[in-house]
Amino acid sequence: MANEYRLRGRIWIEGPEGTFLGYGRVVLLERIQEHGSITAAARSMKMSYRHAWKLVESMNNQGRTPVVEKSAGGRGGGRAIVTEAGERAIACFWTAYKEFKAFLNERTARLDL
C-alpha cells in the first residue's frame, strides 16, 4: 500500500522587498487576464478587492517592469491588463511550480518513516 505520509510544500519567488510571485498571486494575474479588471478577478476567486489591489501593487512595485497596467475611469469604469512582463512572470512561475510538484512526488515516494 502507499505510504500514509506525504511530502508537501509551497514555493514563491522573492525580490529584494519580499514576496514577488506566489501561487495566489499568479492565479490572480491569470484571472485579471481573463476578466480585464481587478474587481472581477478578485470576485472570481472570492478575494476582497482591497487585498487583490495590494497584491497587484506589490508585484508592480517589485518587478523591474509592471506586471499589470491599470487605468481608472473611462469605458466600463476602468480596466486592468496583464503586461508582457506579467505573462513572462506567470510562465516562469508555473515552470518552477511544475518542477516542484514533480520533486514533491518523487520525494514522497522515497520517504522512509
Place this chain on the structure above:
Amino acid sequence: MANEYRLRGRIWIEGPEGTFLGYGRVVLLERIQEHGSITAAARSMKMSYRHAWKLVESMNNQGRTPVVEKSAGGRGGGRAIVTEAGERAIACFWTAYKEFKAFLNERTARLDL
C-alpha cells in the same frame, strides 16, 4: 551579477490528520534531545510551552510510534526524551530538506525574469 530574484519555499510531511513534521517541529525535537525537557526546549527557541506541548502531542498522535516519551513528576520535575522513532523522523526530514534546498538553489539559478 546574481539575479535579484530568488526561489524560496518550505516543505513539510503530512499524515492523514494534517502536518506531522515541519522545520519548526524538527528543530523542537532536536532541542528536546539536547535539553531533556519540553520546557527548556521551548524556552531555548522562544516558543511558549503551551505551543511546544501541542506540537509534541500532534506528532505523537500522528506517528505510528510516539516521537517523544514524556513523564511528569519525579527527579527534576519530569522529563521528555526523543525516541528512536523520533530520531529517524528527524533524519528523514533533514534529508528531504537538504535536497529541497538544493532544488531551490539550482532552480533559482535558472530563473528567467
Place this chain on the structure above:
DNA sequence: CAGCGTTATGCATGCAAGAACACAACGAAA
C-alpha cells in the same frame, strides 16, 4: 454634464494562531 463601474484608499471589524498567564497533577528525593 450626469451616469456608471472601476481604480484607489482609509478605517473598522473578524478571525485564527500563538503568547502569556494561571493553576492542578505528578512523582522522585531529601
Place this chain on the structure above:
DNA sequence: TTTCGTTGTGTTCTTGCATGCATAACGCTG
C-alpha cells in the same frame, strides 16, 4: 511528607492578515 520543577490544561490577551464598508477620483459615453 514536604519540596521542586516539569507535564498537562483551561482561559485570556496580542497581533497579523484579510475582509467589509465607505468614499474619492477617474474618464469614457450617452
